[in-house]
Amino acid sequence: MAHASSKRMLPSPDVALALSHSAKIAKIEPGLAQSPPAYPPNDFSSHVKKRLAVSSRTGQACDRCKVRKIRCDPRPEGCSPCTQNRTPCKTTDRITGRATTRGQVEALESENSHLRSQVAELQAQLKEMGVAPRATPGYNGASQSSAAWPPPATAASEWGDAPNRRASTNASTSPAAGYTPASSTLENSRPLPRYKHHEFGDNYLGVSSADSLLSNISGTSLSVFGHDIDITDFVDDKDYDNSYMSYTYVMRVALSHTQPDPVPLPPYQTLKEYCIWWFRSMRPYIMLLDKPTMMQLIWRIENEPGFKPSPSETVCVHMVIASLNYQISVRNHQAEMMEESHRHYGYALSFFKHLWLSHTWRDVEALTLIVHHLRNFPKPGAAWIMACTTFQLAMELGYHRSSKAWANNGHMDPIEVETRKRTFWTLHGLTTHMSGKLGRPMPIHMDDIDVEFPEPSDDCLPGEEVGLDDFHKCSFQVGIQVAKFTVPLSQLYRSLYSINANPSAYEETLQRLEAGAKQWKEDLPPQLRDPATASQEDYIFAVYLDYWYHEYHLQMYHPAMCRSDDPNINGASLEKCLIACQKLLRCTTEMRKLRSLDNIWINIVTYIAAIFTTLFGHHQKRDTLSSADMDTLRSDMDEWIELISESGQLLDHRTLVRQYQRKHCKKNSKPISSSSRAAYAARATCGIYPIHERQPSTFVFKCRQHGGSCYHGGFPSTPGLY
Known part of the structure; x- marks a missing residue:
């Protein structure tokens, strides 16, 4: 029995041979050549592939x-x-x-x-030249170090192209000592949004966070709890690409592939009224156009026989009309004025080649007016390309340099000197903010700038200075403060939002940025420092400055940008960010009450970022929230939803255009003359209630007027710099 039992436990010869063969294979060291098996293996892969082909499961x-x-x-x-x-x-x-x-x-x-095919072709070329290709060492996959290749997460397959072709991230291969190629630092970042090849200029290219619960502002998109929202997804691409607002239209008109029809100017009194309202609502923020010079220009156009304005002067006049019509139309749902705004803007854009070839300071100012108008459109591509082009022209003309640096500075016109300052800082603010939001490099380093900030000056027309103090005799006081704010803003994007930001210097960077913003706030004039103490004339300006200050803190302390490992620092940063979101809501609520919201993509994406950050912050503190905290959160979310709803209505340009087209396709429609619409709108815009076509034009909200820097109770004061 014992013999039989031991005999049953002995393996069969085939099994023994298999075990012996497998044992020998296990002893073979990696990289050594193996002899072919004595018999061909079964094709297990084809069997599995057949099963997968008939299965509907992944x-x-x-x-x-x-x-x-x-x-x-x-x-x-x-x-x-x-x-x-x-x-x-x-x-x-x-x-x-x-x-x-x-x-x-x-x-x-x-x-x-x-x-491989490319290497073969190069070797063939060498042989044709009589050079024998050098023998390459045999490839040994087992001995290759995985550290010499970027991790799979860094592959560029998300771009729809071939993977990343950088074969090594060794610092010694860098072209310069200060350059840091893509390496393991990308492991702490989430992938960029999918690159949209058909969206010219709209893609986000900046830093991103590895935190999948909340993302920073990524151009026009954000993410919270794994859900992405891109505000441009709500735009009908087909309608948009064929509209005045598209990147394609800007390129076609600027490069003379399309020539818009000339647009006549309204009568002198209507045009004068347009200019007055433009100087009161938009010019305080952007500082463009000298008021006395502009008023003299429109007088000459109407009253001086044979006078022909230059291309830059023509562009300035038409862009004033286009900008004001645009702001009125989106607030009061007037499709005719939207269409008229597009016609004036398109005609002004057709002078692009003349402005570019002329190369004068007036041409740069006119181009900056176009940039300011393009920022209103739902997608950033057109504004981005025009801002970059204009900024490069400004630097070519030395706008970033002080007039004192020029040898012939004594012969420069004082108006030219100040206009160069105002134009540069306005253009710098527009380009910096768009670059930061889109993840692009800053247009210029602050160390390369020595031009001074604009000086306050009395730009009142005759009779306007009566009863005004020295501060209010300058209509662009708020614009000067915004120009100064672009300095810490540029430092924020250049340091904290840099692709190669140093995590070890995170706390020091926060302290430096906080000190810069605090210094700017303390240096504000008393009239603009605090909305609670501001006069009626300065209130909306103070609210907007406060809004930008809190938006700065939202971006500085955003949880997705926190690079500290200290839980105390992370908790304090989150708390400061939540406070900034709360104050942003208060500011936007005031703007909404006064019908002064500036609803462009840059601001709307900030609203959504504040909403997502608030939800994320309360989610992080969910174990300690009280019922009062939840009530406050619900109330804040209700206010944010109302704000977003109104912003969406103001951005629904396509509906306005379709309404206009349907209305004027009817045979029994009675078109309204341009001059009548313009005169009515310019008068009625100061109404504290929404304007409708049925509203009598005699209804006007009476308010005190203080020259160019007055604040009208219901006037849609639009900053336009950001």
Whole structure:
């Protein structure tokens, strides 16, 4: 029995041979050549592939679908849930533990094939030249160091191109000592939003956070708790691309591929009224155009026989009309005025080539007016390209340099000197804010600027200075303070939002940025420092300055940008960010009451960032929230929703245009003359209630007028610099 039992436990000869063969294979060291097996192995892969072909299930769900427990599909470019949420579709290998993006292996194979064929072609060229290609060492995959290659998460498959072609991130291969190529620092960042090739100039290219719960402002998009919102997704691309507001239209008109029809100017009295309201509502913030010079220009256009304005003068006049009509139309849903605004803007844009070739300070001022108008449109591409182009022209003409640096500074016109200052700082503010929001480099380093800030000056027309103190005789006092604010704002984007920001210097950077903003706040004139103490004339200006100050703190202390490992610092930063969000809500509520909201994409994305940050902050503190805290949160969210709803209505330009087209397609419609609409709108805009066509034009809100810097109770004062 014992013999029989021991005999049953002995393995069969085939099993013994298999065990012996497997044991020998296990002893072979990596990298050594193995002899071919004695018999061909079974093709197990084809069997598995056949089973997968007849199955409707995904072989392995991606990480996001697995965590969220939702259905995943086997789309090669990424599963449907990840594609809809604009997140990379990654799957963690169960054996290696490495996460790879779906389609990455295929992209690597394609690139490898391309590179191999390219090497073969280069070797053939060497042979044709009589040079024998040098023999390359044999490839040994087991001995390759994975550290020499970027991690899979850094592959550029999200761009729709081949993967990242940087073969090494060794610092010694950097072109300069201060340059830091993409390396393991990207492991602390979430992927950029999917690059949209058809959206010219709209893509975000800046720093991003690895925190998947909350993202910083990424151009026109944000993310909270895994859900992405892009405000440009609500724009009909087909209608937009064919509209006056598109990037394509700007390029076609500027490059003379399309020539808009000339647009006649309204009568002198109407045009004068336009200019007066423009100087009272927009000019205080942007500082463009000298008031006495502009009023003299429109008088000459009407009353001087044979006078022909220059291209820059023509652009300035038409852009004043376009800007004012635009602001009135979006607030009062007047489709005719929107269409008229587009016609004046398009005609002014057709002079782009003349302005670019003329190269005078008046031409740069006219181009800056166009940039200021383009910022109103729902997508940033057109404003971005025009701002960059104009800023480069300004630097070519030395706008960033002080007039004292020129040898012939004594011969420069004082108006030219001050206009150069005002134009540069206005253009710097526009370009800096757009660059920061879109994740682009700052237009210029502050160390390369020595031009002074604009000086306050009396720009009152005859009779306007009566009863005004020295401060209110200058209509652009708030614009000077905004110009000074662009200095700490530029430092914020250049340091905290830099792609290669140093995490070890995070606390020091916060202290420096906080000190800069605090100094700016303390240096504000008493009339503009605090909305609570501001007069009626200065109130809206003080509110906007306060709004920008709190927006600065929202971006500085944003949880997604926190790089500290200290929980106390993180908690304090989150608390400061929540306070900034609360104060932003108070500021926007005041603007909404006064019908002075500046609803452009830059501000709307800030509103959404404040909403998401508030929700995220309360989620982090959910264990300590009281019932009173929840009531406050509900109240704040209700106010934010009302604000967003109103902003959406003000941005619904397509509805206005369609209403205009339908109305004027009817045979029985009676068109309203341009001059009548313009005169009515310019008078009625100061009404404290919304303007409607049925509203009698005699209803005008009576308010005190203080020259160019007055504040009208219901007038839509639009800053326009940011």
